Structure formats: C-alpha cells, structure tokens
Amino acid sequence: MNSFEGDILREKQLQMVGRLLAGFSHQLKNHLAVIKESNGLLGDMLDMGQVENKVVQDRLQKIVETVGNRLEKTAEMAKHLSGFAHRNDAPLSPFHLQDILDEDLAFLRRFAELKSLDVALSFGQGLPMLSSNPALVQFIFSSLFLFLLSTLSSGGTISVFTEQRNGAICVGLRPEGLAADGGSTLDDLDSDQALQTALKYIGANVSIQSADGRIRTILFLIPHFHASHCASPI
C-alpha cells in the first residue's frame, strides 16, 4: 500500500468512525429521553402527593433529584459526542469557535483530571464565526492541549482563552503549574507531522512563548476564512 492509498484508507476509516459515533449518540439520546421522562413522571407523582408515606416520599424525591442531576450531565456528554461525530460531515463549514472548544474539552478534561489539573476557560465575547474545517481545528487544539498536558506534572491549571489577534482568531493555552520531569519538549511538537500538515491545510499558525525552558503560552491562530488554496485532506 503506497502513501496515497494509506491516506484514502485513513480518510474512509475516519468517516466510518464518525458515522458510527453519530448513530450511537442518536440512540443514546433516545434512551436518555425515556429515562428523563420516566424520572420526570415519578417526580410529578410525588409532587401530586400520590405517595402517602412521608419517609418514602422524601427518599424517592432524593432519588429523582440524583437521577435528574446525572441525566443532565450525561445528556451534555451525549450532546458533545453527537456534535463531535458530525464535525466531519462537511470539510468546510461555518462554526463558532467556542462550540468546537466546548466539544473538545468535554473529552479532554478527563485527561487533565487524571493529572489533577484544572481547566479554566475564558472565551472572548463577540468573536465572529469561523469558516474553516472544524474537525481539523479540533484535531489541532486537542494535539496542543495534550502536548501541554504532557509537559506538566500533577496539580496546577491550564487556562484556555480565545481572543481576536492580528486579524485572526486566537486560542491560547497557558499553563500554571510545575514542569514534568522527562515530559514532552518543543522538538516533539515541531516534529509532529500530522499537526504540521493540519496547520498548513487550514492556513493556521502556532506560536509558543517560553522562558527558562518552560512554556508560558501556546497561541493557535486561525484565519477567519479557510483560504481557497488550502484544500482539506479530510
């Protein structure tokens, strides 16, 4: 298999994964809808005094609240899974950067939590919509986030912010914590061919500010519009 065939195969695999995930999340939301309505009905019956025993009523009310709270969180996860699965539907589409980052971070937070790192968000107000490849923007952001994570030891915070800068929309990543011994280096990022290719295709840049060998800020600059000569590989 030559490299071109390999690229085609990988592209088809990704499309298939997206389709399967989209169908799966659809089913998941249907199940959640049944659970939500059933739990809601139980709550309705309690509100209407259809359970006479006060102790049982209080216990059931707490169960309804617990199920409700967990449902909200699971529904949010299903929504992000669904959105993520559909990001490959069109290679070029208009989208809000915040939606893309919210989706990505729904998955990435877990990796941060495993290292006891907090993620702080600060989204710029009134940012214009981007017209680009949303799946590639997510791929680049995830790569940068996971790279930064690998440079940090446990504890601390990764601040994620967005703003307009130099005619582009900028996603910033700022670590606050201790560097990990033997963690990834900037050379690792430079030699990441997939990341470099993705950046090239959407006409984006990454700028890294460091001091004393430590990363201070990573800036991911995305042009408002996908340049016509930057055909998407996916």
Added chain:
Amino acid sequence: MHHISREIDMNKLNILIIDDEVEFASTLVERFSLRGIEARSANRGVEALALVEACVPDVVILDLKMPDLSGLEVMSRIKGIDPSIEIIILTGHGSTTAGIDGMEQGAFDYMMKPVDLTVLLEKIDQAYKKRMAGRKES
C-alpha cells in the same frame, strides 16, 4: 423540585406525540395528562395520520425517524390534512440540518432530545397561540 405548569389553556389544547419510542411517547402522554392536557400518541407514521384525521390535534410533537414513513413525509401529509396544525420536531439527531430542513418545510420549531418538559411546554404554548391566531385571521 418539580412544579407542574398550568399556564396553557388545557381545556382546549390537544396534542399528538408521534414517536417510535413507545415508552417515551406514552410517558410524555401521561405527563401531559397529569397537567390536564389532552394528549395521544402514535408510534408509526400511518397510525399517526389516521389519528390526525380523527382527532385533529392543535400541536404535533414529531420524531424524524420512524420505521414506515419519514418524519418529514408525515409532516407533509399532516399539513395536507390541515395546514394550521403546528408541528414541533423533537429529535435525537445530533446535526441541526434535519431540524432546519423540517422548519423550511413548515415545522414550527425543532428541539433536541432529551428535552426539559418546561421548555417543551413553552414551545407548545407558542405553537398553539400561532395556530389560534391563524384561525382567527382565516
């Protein structure tokens, strides 16, 4: 804490829920009934169209994916029976495309599952008011 809304004129409102998820549709009917709202459900497109002919609902809650007819096909036929019946698409589909297609073909609005009942009731209220306003004009 659950609070049962009674803002809608329940004596008049008539809802039809069309969804192949039997438990979802029947539970929603039960919750509407507890609020004094007349509601029925159908789990197939053909069954739904027969109910529309027989009961003429004010508002239809419609799922887009059904085994016999597509949701958009069902919507088109309902509008053929009575164009003033308002239709709210309620779908588990992740992409907004299907909902937007539905609105372009005459749906009042679309919502994603799982939905908060209070939010759904507000949407039903708006749809019902639109149907009533349309009837007065004609």
